[in-house]
Amino acid sequence: MEFGNGIGLAGLALGAIPIIIHLINRQRAKLKRFAAIDFLLLSDKRLARRLKLKQLLVLALRAALLMFFAFALAKPYIEPDLVATRDASEPGGVALVIDDSTSMQTLAPDGRTLLDHALEQARDLVASGGSRTSFAVIAAGRPARLLTKGLSYDKEAVGRALDRLASDASRPRSGDLAAALTEAGRTLSESPEPRRQVYVIGDQAAHAWRFGTPSWNYVPITDVEVIDVRGGQPIDNLAVTGVAVTKSGPVSEPVLEVEVALVNHGVAPRTAQVTLELGDKVVADTATVPAGEPSTVTFKVRAPPDVTGGTVRLVPDALPLDDSWVFTLGQTHAINVLVVNGAPRSVPWQDELYFLRAALRARQTGDVALNPLFATSAELKPGQINAADVVVLANVGTLTAEQQLALHNFVEKGGGLLVTGGDSFGEDANKSYGDLLPYPIRATKTVAKAGDPAAALSALTLATASFDHPVMQVFDGVEDASLFKAHVYSYLLLDTASRPGSRVIASYTGGIPALAEGVVGRGRTMLLTTTLDMDWSDLAIRSSFLPLVQRACQYLGRALDRPGGPGHLVGEGLHVPLPDGGGPLVLVQPDGTEIPREETADDIAAGSLYVEAPDQVGLYLLMRAGDRRHAVRFAVNADRVESDLTPVTAETERAVIAEMTRNNGIVPDAGVAEPAMIAAAAGGEARSTILWPYILAGLFLLFGAEAWLVVRS
């Protein structure tokens, strides 16, 4: 309920006046000795009680009268619901967008999962549908998928689609509501009926609604209803969000320092037992995590022989899927880094990649290995790009249209691109790269000559950096980091006018950008404005060079995104190093299922196999048939974004849906009303229910009741 004049609510205090008057009168009541007191009903206890009740009733009525009056002055009204009715009986197309992400496996108080509740709601809606109502079922777990053949009038077929959704429910998924809503809009555009309705059924966790809003341009959606299957109630959830393992001591029996990251998404502090399982060895500790805060628990244990991984567990709570985390004790998957040489030289130390090659092949820490592949700009093919996770364009000034398109698609789908400067960059670089560069290049600037004895005096050095960025975090707090002593003689001057998603991560003296980052689709791009060799700077011979380029590649390959440390998530593909030995490849899933895999010549050349979207949580093995000893292990966990069950606010829902339906009104379809959400987002006055006339009517009734009571006495 909203109020047009909220100050009027202060008048509710008027309700106290009759009570105060009553109390004052009671105190001031004159004592009167009266002979006929028996006739004042006191002799009849029942009547006396009725009299007292009547007095209280009159008092309550008078207080209510004043409060109603104040309430009416506050001009209350009820905002319209997101949709007029939860009834699909009218003719039209109905898209049922059902969230089947991991968070929907949360157990409701009745012991059923939220997904069970969502499916029940969906079935009720289907049952209420008329003969001219068609339904589409769209699952909002990644990947978003249409489970019916477009809009279907066959309720049994819709029911079967819901059954399929239920049977596939145990698979952990991230949410992708944006894609599901886009699919809903596309599907409804095929509806022959003017009424097009979308039901978004799920837990309505806030994280699911954080997305760049797709638009239903030109799709006249008439109504959108958001159904929260948990009724907006918060659900406590303690989650393991990551495990970082550091080895020390002898290789045969190393000492492990296992740091377990926990987050309490509940509203009250939680104390829980954390158990670490390493083969047969089990250790436990207790942790108290404040409400809404992260915390860590560290185990220091000697690794039992032949143990290749472990599991951290919590006592299961409402969402059991995030109460465990599996991890491996070695490098288990690789990031394929395709390095493109824009200025190859026959003399090795003069080659553009001389230092980068060494840096990428150096020993790496963590679970993620960088698997460098090399090519020249002239021989770069789209197939090579698609086989990579990260592409480094070292001093590549121009791209062919084919390369540009392939790179654009690659980045848009989630790939990473690192562009470094050099003398190959000319005036046509901006046109050649398009939006792949975080900022357009304005010019090439030279402040000193490399090799000039006086160069050190006029050369630039790195002056500032954003240490909150994952790439720069390793330099945070490191005194005298060599990164900030490197001399830069030439650089690409960028035009840093505002560009959505782009930012400068590090700058030279005077605020000149040194390293910038941009976003294209789901992918990331970075631009280092100087060279990776010694031509424009001496950065390559600084000790900071190795962690800088390794972190940059890991970041672009999304290896640094995992909360609590490296790991891999369900539903995301990854490159796994090929196991040693010969024989057919087999991928062993956590449930023991063995899937034969074939390796192509490209896989062999790259030294890795791409595993598409693993759908189970646990430890995977990629091995040669029968050779478990040389198997490569990698762990896959559920997406912890799903652990945060904080409900989205109504304002966010409205804003998102209003944005999606923003352009619908331009469709020249006179038979279609504007979506209800538009009115709601704009204030909804036109459809608000004004309450004060009803309250005034109530006032008259109260007056009448009060007068009747008094007169009747």
Added chain:
Amino acid sequence: MAAAPPVPAASDGKRSLTDPRALARLKGVTLRARRVVDGVLQGLHRSPHHGASIEFAEHKEYTPGDEIRHVDWKAFGRFDKYYVKKYEQETNLQAFCVLDASASMGYGADGTLTKFEYAGVMITTLAYLLLRQQDAIGLVKYDHEVSEVLPPRSRINHLNHLTTSLETTKVKGGTNLEAGLNAVVEFSKKRGLVFVFSDFFSDAEKPFNMLRHLVGRGHQVTVFHVLDGDELSFPFEQMTLFEGMESSRRLLVEPKLVRRAYLKRVAEHQELIRKRCLDSQVGYALVDTREPPGEVVLRYLRANGPSKAGG
């Protein structure tokens, strides 16, 4: 409920000198009664009823014990037998006033007479009228028991006894009309008039057995149901804490909430008393203390003159 009798006022708008409020300003029942009596006598002059005279009634043969002074010597000379004269005085009217002196009779609206004082003025008025014509009048006062009995006397100075008794009485306690009527039975030697003055705020059943008994013995009984104007109209407005006069019960109430129910019950009670009186062949008169007492007495006398009341 019967409508409350209007408070009479002089035609010039001034209040009558016998108005209860005016009477309340006079001290003592004697003064009050004198003013009322004057009014009543004026009223009686206009009435067709006149008082009876004291006359010879009959002769009776002398028997030992008769007073010698009553021997009719003329008759002895004529018949040579002793006869004594019998006079009408011996058959004069005997009246008993039974007055409720319980605490509830002490109620009176502000600035006016209490019910007890009002009844006292009426009794004094009646006493004066009766004594003036050689009739005897007695008084029984009672609360929860009989507190005082003045046997009937016809001497004029008996009026002083009555007024002194009325002025010195303090109302208190509960009501036991039955005891008061028993005293009448005990002290009355012949048939006569019995006037009962009470508000009847007590058991309405028991006294009527006794009243019927009195009627059965040949008494002419009249009940003056004395109620204050406040009790008949319940004029209160402000929230009031009512306290009983014969009990410690209290009730905090907004009067307008209970007025309707109260008046209904009072009317029912009055009707009950009136009906019981009729059933018991007892005369009934509602006395509203807002009305001048002389008017009430006159109304009674006109309806029950000496010829009707003589018994």
